Amino acid sequence: MIAEIIITGDEICSGVVVDSNSSHIAQRLEAEGIQVVRHNSVCDDIDTIVSMLKETGRRADIAVVTGGLGPTTDDLTAEAAAKAAGVGLVVSDIAQSSIEVFSKTRNRSMTDIDRKQAMLPEGAECLCNPVGTAPGFQLKIGRCNFFFLPGVPFEMRRMFADSVLPRVESLCGNEREFSFIRNISIFGLTEVDINHRLAALTEKFPGIKPGFRAIFPEIHVKLYARGKDKNICNELLIKASEWVLSKIGDNVFSVDGESMEAVVGGLLRRKKASLAVAESCTGGLLSHWITNVAGSSDYFLFSGVTYSNDAKIKVLGVLPETLKRYGAVHEETAKEMAEGARRVSGAAYGLATTGIAGPGGGTDEKPVGTVCIGLATPDAVKGYKFNLTSGNRSMNKKIFAMKALDLLKMELCNSGR
């Protein structure tokens, strides 16, 4: 089974937007054992899209097309698909009711513009969109089964999982080879370090194909196993990931994709412990991450984003003398912030960041990238200082917040409580 991916849109073709849909779709198809041979991006021009669909229709077994299904004038995909298949556009009752149902959940009624989206190529099967107005559809062009989906990543991903995967599976039938992935998430080592430590991987596990991906500030090692027998693949993956864990150690924070904040949340939950945070340089990012985890209100009580010294003193009870003596960016200040957050909120643990995210504010002694982290536990208050310069303000905020969570994770793993 050979697949192609087609992304439509001027914003992709002109380079204004980096396409992330292709990579998502390709990974999911490859996991089903389908080889993705081409990705194609085309601009919003009807003739270009039509000829692309016809070409792919001659080459591939399966194609996923995203974009151009919305209500606006630059949304040309349904029309192009109809032309390529040599059919007309007709109103799809299923599409129309799918749009109606979605409009109702948003408390608005259908407009003429919405109705445009219910026009599908004759013979197409509607793929309902539970999270947006534009429905997708399946249509055979040439020898290829096309799946047309909206370009909005969130809608595309949901519809791909709900509507495309099951259909692709039944198209594959017995030809299917399974592909399994394990995603090992690492923080605190460089790609070169990891590569070096895992140099013997392919020799030790010839059935495993490794992939390395840096998603700043994390590095993900993906292990792929492909074959017709699920159990054999799975066993191989388990052995290989155990070997990877033995080589990387504590820098692995999760296997199978859990985020650092979810790992920390799980540890707090198991300990029935609560957390408060005090942030200066991370500016709210730490609390934002922690509260991205559903149910985090069970253990997360409070964060004081104290950008000004005054707020550090008033809200967290940092001593003016400490600030005067050491400055805002110092282990002692971080310790008082962490203890302050813990005291104010009554939490079991307090975690604080204070540092220089840049671009301004650096000095010779404390350059951009300097971060001090305070960690108050039920037993002690610890202070740390690091230099983690990493490129720009936004990256610095991320690596500072990640380092703080990493320290808390280590503390929670190692403490007996």
Add this chain to the structure above:
Amino acid sequence: MIAEIIITGDEICSGVVVDSNSSHIAQRLEAEGIQVVRHNSVCDDIDTIVSMLKETGRRADIAVVTGGLGPTTDDLTAEAAAKAAGVGLVVSDIAQSSIEVFSKTRNRSMTDIDRKQAMLPEGAECLCNPVGTAPGFQLKIGRCNFFFLPGVPFEMRRMFADSVLPRVESLCGNEREFSFIRNISIFGLTEVDINHRLAALTEKFPGIKPGFRAIFPEIHVKLYARGKDKNICNELLIKASEWVLSKIGDNVFSVDGESMEAVVGGLLRRKKASLAVAESCTGGLLSHWITNVAGSSDYFLFSGVTYSNDAKIKVLGVLPETLKRYGAVHEETAKEMAEGARRVSGAAYGLATTGIAGPGGGTDEKPVGTVCIGLATPDAVKGYKFNLTSGNRSMNKKIFAMKALDLLKMELCNSGR
């Protein structure tokens, strides 16, 4: 002049790596007035690459190909290019000396593996690589001028600027058309609303091509103008964007890409006013956005991320009676939170969010998506309540935070101070 981009590599096709080269190349070509009509990614298979090169050779004037020029067995691009052009591979003296020069800068001598990279298709012009071993080359296949570059982004970018752009410019000669973009960012209207209001755009401004893009919770309207005369294009863009502004009004928060938090920051700076924030349901996202703006410490003083009621009372001074009478999600609570943040920090403005981001915690009276926003100004304290359900926890956090910033923006724009 029509261009295509071709990216080779299994790691791109299988989705393990997200391709960022296409977007870079496309932007640079579009800036030169060359329309990029297609991007194509192909796996490391010689026949697939050959047929792709032949197809593009029939369609495009210019093509940039990246990847597959290295020394390993899966580097097939030079061989594929030779096949597609119907020529053989020959040793290029220029390529060989370029590799020698680079090897010397790394204090190593040329190996047999390096020599493979000096084999170029007959008739190709070598493009030297000053920052890596693999040289690139230019070759005509069909009617199209192909530029072959390494896939490593850092090498590709350097060689594109040094070797490809000057050659492309001379190929364009007088045919050169420039392309200009204006990005109008909108919050608070649906894509359908916007499309309806701008229905007459293409009729009124035939030289303008519009593009719509939803980057939740914003919608960006992009206006493209293309032509041989820079001034005419620019004037047309200015007129068209004024017309768009007149149709969309206050829902436009920026022209040319500034983020909402940067716009709000600019308004605060101009007023010499400071800001404090109190967050419940947005969990730190509001402060994270605000502090993403470099220099935000000039006006941003404090955020209290008060997830627990206890923290709302202790840190922000919300009255226990208010929480008892109205609950945490209520305009009155939001008002006291905003005023509390303002009072605690001494800021001119206080902005507060309290709501239900989900997935849990919703009731019939206050379903998931309910958000109350408090805005304390030097003159008054205002409370608002909205239902902004939008799909999931992470999206709800975003739309809540955006709505709060939007209310503050309106207040700052309309108040005389």
